[in-house]
Every structure is written in structure tokens, then in C-alpha cells.
Amino acid sequence: MASRTRLAAERIALDAGAVVLRPGLVLGAGDRWVVPGLRELLRRVPARWDGGRGQLTLVAVEDLARLVTALATAPDAVPSGIFHAGHPVPVRGGDLMARLAELDVLPPVTDDLTWEQCLERLREVPGRISERQFALLALDHWYESEEIWRLAGCAPGPGPLDRLARAAPWYRAHLATG
Numbered sequence: 001m002a003s004r005t006r007l008a009a010e011r012i013a014l015d016a017g018a019v020v021l022r023p024g025l026v027l028g029a030g031d032r033w034v035v036p037g038l039r040e041l042l043r044r045v046p047a048r049w050d051g052g053r054g055q056l057t058l059v060a061v062e063d064l065a066r067l068v069t070a071l072a073t074a075p076d077a078v079p080s081g082i083f084h085a086g087h088p089v090p091v092r093g094g095d096l097m098a099r100l101a102e103l104d105v106l107p108p109v110t111d112d113l114t115w116e117q118c119l120e121r122l123r124e125v126p127g128r129i130s131e132r133q134f135a136l137l138a139l140d141h142w143y144e145s146e147e148i149w150r151l152a153g154c155a156p157g158p159g160p161l162d163r164l165a166r167a168a169p170w171y172r173a174h175l176a177t178g
Contacts, residue, residue: 010082017080019071023064024057024086024143027160029170037129037137038097039106039175044125047113049138052094057086057142060163063156070154078151084143087156093138099161103168105175
């Protein structure tokens with residue numbers, strides 16, 4: 001239902017000549033889905049999922065804000081259309097989990113499980129995150145994002161893993177209450 005509603009809203013925006021952004025997984029202060037979801041999934045399946053190989057499109061909230069600002073202040077520079085707005089370099093899920101463990105946001109994991117083993121474990125331990133949502137965080141889920149940064153004349157920044165240290169205190173405080 002949410003996807004149909006988003007598509008309908010995108011159609012209205014496109015018909016009006018707007019630029020539509022589809023952000024990747026947004027990391028940073030205020031994130032109430034990605035890292036909290038990873039935490040739940042690590043409790044249910046405490047391992048690197050499918051060896052941590054899954055490539056993800058991530059974007060740090062401050063980099064996404066810079067992109068939106070660049071687009072808003074130079075609206076004629078970018079043609080109407082739909083653009084994926086993630087950092088142009090995908091991040092392996094295992095690297096994301098390792099960085100969050102280094103920052104004491106999530107527990108470290110050392111075991112690798114196949115995708116089939118991960119699904120078995122997920123089904124054994126109840127939780128709010130579905131298999132489909134798990135796949136979005138564990139398997140390849142990335143999009144080409146270079147074009148929007150180029151069109152906006154905005155550098156994408158050092159990457160979401162480099163930005164996590166600044167957000168780590170917020171994550172630790174938020175996860176402590178949840």
C-alpha cells in the first residue's frame with residue numbers, strides 16, 4: 001500500500017516538473033529504521049548474513065541534506081525525473097555491521113551463515129521485521145546514484161561509514177531506550 005501511495009505522489013510531482021529523490025537507506029541521528037532494524041536482526045540472527053557480502057545503497061543524513069539543498073538552490077540545473085539518492089559507492093552489509101560494532105553501537109559478529117541458514121534462524125525467533133525487510137538489509141540492494149550528485153554539482157561526501165562516528169552517540173542513546 002505504501003509503495004502505491006508513493007508512486008502516486010511521485011507521479012503528481014513529476015507531472016508538475018519536480019525532481020523526485022529516492023534515498024537509499026539513510027543513516028545518522030534520527031534514524032529509527034536502519035540501525036534499530038539491524039539490531040533486532042542481529043538479536044534474531046547473530047551472524048554476518050550470507051557472509052556480509054550484500055551491497056547496500058546507503059546515505060548519511062547530512063549528505064542527503066546537502067544534496068537536497070543543492071537541488072533546491074539550483075532548481076533549473078536538474079531536469080525533472082526520478083533519481084536514486086544514495087552515496088554512489090555501495091557498502092557491504094558486513095562492513096556496515098563491523099563499523100557499528102567498532103563504534104559500540106551494535107554487538108560484534110564473527111560467524112557467517114548462508115542465506116538459507118539466516119532465514120531458518122529468522123523464522124525460529126519471532127520479531128517485527130519480515131523476511132522481505134531482512135532481505136533489504138542483508139542481500140544486494142543498491143542503486144546507481146552518481147548522476148544526481150553530478151547534476152546537482154554536489155560532492156557525495158566521504159561515505160556513510162565515515163559519517164557514523166558522529167552519529168554513534170545518538171545511536172547509543174536511542175538504542176538504550178528501545
